[in-house]
Amino acid sequence: MKLLIKAPAKINLSLDVLYKREDGYHEVEMVMTTIDLADRIELTLLSEDVIKISSQNRFVPDDQRNLAFQAAKLLKDRYQVKMGVQIGIEKTIPVAAGLAGGSSDAAATLRGLNKLWNLQLSLDELAEIGSEIGSDVSFCVYGGTALAKGRGEKITELPPPPTCWIILAKPFIGVSTADVYRRLDLSNVSHPNTAEMIQSINKGDFKGVCENIGNVLEDVTLNLHPEVAQIKDQMIRFGADAVLMSGSGPTVFALVQHDSRMNRIYNGLRGFCDQVFAVRMLGERHSLD
Numbered sequence: 285m286k287l288l289i290k291a292p293a294k295i296n297l298s299l300d301v302l303y304k305r306e307d308g309y310h311e312v313e314m315v316m317t318t319i320d321l322a323d324r325i326e327l328t329l330l331s332e333d334v335i336k337i338s339s340q341n342r343f344v345p346d347d348q349r350n351l352a353f354q355a356a357k358l359l360k361d362r363y364q365v366k367m368g369v370q371i372g373i374e375k376t377i378p379v380a381a382g383l384a385g386g387s388s389d390a391a392a393t394l395r396g397l398n399k400l401w402n403l404q405l406s407l408d409e410l411a412e413i414g415s416e417i418g419s420d421v422s423f424c425v426y427g428g429t430a431l432a433k434g435r436g437e438k439i440t441e442l443p444p445p446p447t448c449w450i451i452l453a454k455p456f457i458g459v460s461t462a463d464v465y466r467r468l469d470l471s472n473v474s475h476p477n478t479a480e481m482i483q484s485i486n487k488g489d490f491k492g493v494c495e496n497i498g499n500v501l502e503d504v505t506l507n508l509h510p511e512v513a514q515i516k517d518q519m520i521r522f523g524a525d526a527v528l529m530s531g532s533g534p535t536v537f538a539l540v541q542h543d544s545r546m547n548r549i550y551n552g553l554r555g556f557c558d559q560v561f562a563v564r565m566l567g568e569r570h571s572l573d
């Protein structure tokens with residue numbers, strides 16, 4: 285038996301850090317949404333008690349360091365599953381880019397194995413298990429649009445944001461999330477207005493969404509990698525309605541409603557960056573069927 289599951293990337297429409305916690309993590313408030321840029325996970329049921337993993341991408345570990353492997357191991361141990369699985373990962377989401385690629389692969393593996401191993405767990409139960417793998421995994425289990433609190437694992441569903449294009453531009457660098465959080469100086473940040481962002485989404489107010497996007501991690505990565513600021517400037521010059529870095533970066537995204545401007549930004553950035561994508565938001569949550 286074989287299952288093919290999509291693992292979509294996320295962007296952070298807003299990312300606020302409230303304080304550093306005693307456990308070393310940061311207490312966050314983030315508005316996140318899934319986008320139509322996805323890895324493909326192929327799960328094949330094995331009768332032997334083993335987890336095998338493979339990926340063509342040389343930046344993706346093909347052993348227990350892979351977050352999808354960790355997801356399978358966690359489910360297997362917790363529910364004493366005696367069957368095995370072969371996990372094949374076809375990567376489209378850029379790696380170490382602020383788009384939660386590894387987290388989404390792990391979340392898709394949880395959703396898929398729930399079916400393949402007939403575990404009959406709810407999305408809430410899968411999200412709780414996912415939180416043990418990484419802070420973004422719970423959100424990726426649900427997908428759609430949500431407010432994420434705690435260290436990222438406390439999820440409240442939001443309606444889909446107003447329709448627009450998302451143009452993603454990834455510079456020729458990767459970023460370590462732990463390093464960016466470590467360098468964050470909370471005495472010197474300008475906090476996004478999360479409540480206004482949520483209100484704008486609830487009202488379907490595109491202008492409000494554009495006015496309230498913000499990410500406290502952006503300046504940290506911008507200082508480390510000035511090319512991120514250059515990409516932002518170019519997107520604004522080409523007519524973006526709003527521009528922000530996603531997560532800990534370095535990927536930058538533009539929101540734009542007009543097709544002609546989308547084309548201008550997309551064509552203007554191609555060649556200048558490592559990878560450029562023009563995609564839509566997915567809007568809806570994942571279902572378990």
Ligand SMILES: C[C@](O)(CO)[C@H](O)COP(=O)(O)OP(=O)(O)OC[C@H]1O[C@@H](n2ccc(N)nc2=O)[C@H](O)[C@@H]1O
Nearest residue numbers: 308309310312387418419420435436461462465531532
């Ligand atoms: C930047 C974001 O991607 C935004 O969505 C997330 O906050 C990070 O999510 P993630 O990559 O799944 O994070 P994890 O794998 O749990 O943590 C990586 C490292 O980031 C730091 N970290 C992460 C989340 C958080 N709320 N506070 C932190 O300080 C910790 O040093 C941790 O060791």
Ligand SMILES: Nc1ncnc2c1ncn2[C@@H]1O[C@H](COP(=O)(O)OP(=O)(O)OP(=O)(O)O)[C@@H](O)[C@H]1O
Nearest residue numbers: 350351379380381382383384385386389420461531
């Ligand atoms: N399935 C996977 N896909 C990609 N990277 C993975 C995977 N599993 C583990 N990794 C490791 O995780 C690191 C971060 O990769 P990932 O693409 O998840 O970063 P990210 O998009 O910045 O994550 P986030 O936005 O959640 O902080 C990679 O350098 C890689 O070594």
